[in-house]
Amino acid sequence: MxxxxxxxxxxxxxxxxxxxxxxxxxxxxxxxxxxxxxxxxxxxxxxxxxxxxxxxxxxxxxxxxxxxxxxxxxxxxxxxxxxxxxxxxxxxxxxxxxxxxxxxxxxxxxxxxxxxxxxxxxxxxxxxxxxxPAHYPTFAELRPYLRAVGGAPARILLRVFEDPSPAAEQAMTRLGEAAQFTDIVCDIAEDLRMGRLYLPLEDLERFGLTRDDLAAEDSSAAVRELLRFEVSRARELWEEGLDVLDLVHPASRAAWQAGAALLRAPLDRVERRGNQAVGAKVWTTAPRTAAILVRSLLHPPVGAAVAVRP
Structure with missing residues (x-):
């Protein structure tokens, strides 16, 4: 205990x-x-x-x-x-x-x-x-799901730390959306096995792909291009959400930085593995995890002072 x-x-x-x-x-x-x-x-x-x-x-x-x-x-x-x-x-x-x-x-x-x-x-x-069964024709139609399943718990965690400003809550919502979309990109095969496909259907059409193409044992070069596109979108969401580091209390910045780094780290492995990433769970290795935590503790981000709740 x-x-x-x-x-x-x-x-x-x-x-x-x-x-x-x-x-x-x-x-x-x-x-x-x-x-x-x-x-x-x-x-x-x-x-x-x-x-x-x-x-x-x-x-x-x-x-x-x-x-x-x-x-x-x-x-x-x-x-x-x-x-x-x-x-x-x-x-x-x-x-x-x-x-x-x-x-x-x-x-x-x-x-x-x-x-x-x-x-x-x-x-x-x-x-x-x-x-x-989950199907989303466009990214705009997926966004409410990301706000609910990613953004809401992110706001809950923020209030665990402090009384946030409206700007901090908005940024934290975006951070939660980024985390949830990253999870979607990293769990495509598992979601398909459960009858779910969270990637926007318009994205599949853009690269000439179908649901069956994603589920195929031997993925194509088009799948690699799709994953590169989705990883890029996830990184953009992270960049938007990381503004929250300038809006939270200094005492909590190391925790937020560590959590964000751990949650977005699998994107690097998806990029490296390409279409092979569709068929297996993407994990962050133990040494990589340790490095992220140490870096967050030793080099926390610097931002404006914000009042913290005891």
Whole structure:
């Protein structure tokens, strides 16, 4: 248990501490130590709330991606109803204190860090889109999905750190969109196996490709060109979103820089591997992860001072 961070966050209730610890262990067990290490770049008082926000997002994502389609939708809706009731109760439970650890920790984070419930619900609504086969004719039609599934959780994380300005929230939304689109570019094969295709259909038409071409075992040179185009678009989104580094409190910049660097790093591997990147999950290697974290800690970005919430 990370008692130091829990103490600094002022979390003294035993059950609540156990709930946050559950979220921390989930972060480590599901995604390895990469995101946990990135969270260590944040001030200690903030870390438990990052664990709760992560566990909320990861659990919701697992509900959408697991099980058969009818059962998955029903389970997701039951969870969404439970979450709504818990947030209304304000104690992490819809039945007098018997809530699950993730919801209990999240509810405490929502009320102690000023998280807007509408941002939580925007994320839930975005994931609900994944319960049906995903197809987006144009990038403009994909953008609302990116704002919901990427932008909303990015705003949640921002409020975990501080009371943001409207400009910071706008930039953070763009950063979240960039992260979500990067995930789409790196997970094409996995999404296809689940009946989803997030790349805009107009992009496939531009390079003379079909869905079957992406799913083919031997990809063509046109697929390489498509991936190069999508990587370029993702990088443009990152450039727009990284303006947030000048708008957040200096104490949190290292964490944001580390998180952004880790999330966009797979684009380099997609570029290097070309059409081979369609057939396999693109990971950031452990040495690359370590280098990113060290660089973020030793060389945090410099920006204007912004008031931080204790």
């Amino acid at each position: 990370d008692r130091w961070s829990l103490d600094r966050a002022g979390i003294t209730d035993h059950t609540l501490r156990e709930s946050y610890e559950f979220c921390r262990r989930m972060l480590i067990s599901v995604d390895g130590r990469t995101y946990w290490a990135a969270s260590c770049c944040a001030p200690p008082a903030v870390r438990p709330h990052l664990w709760a926000a992560y566990a909320f997002g990861r659990h919701a994502d697992q509900l959408v991606d697991g099980g058969d389609r009818p059962g998955r939708a029903e389970e997701f809706e039951r969870w969404a109803e439970h979450l709504t009731a818990a947030l209304e109760d304000g104690d992490g439970s819809s039945s007098g204190g018997t809530g699950d650890p993730i919801t209990r920790a999240l509810t405490h984070t929502v009320h102690s860090r000023g998280i807007r419930v509408e941002d939580l619900m925007a994320y839930v609504d975005g994931l609900r889109m994944d319960l049906s």
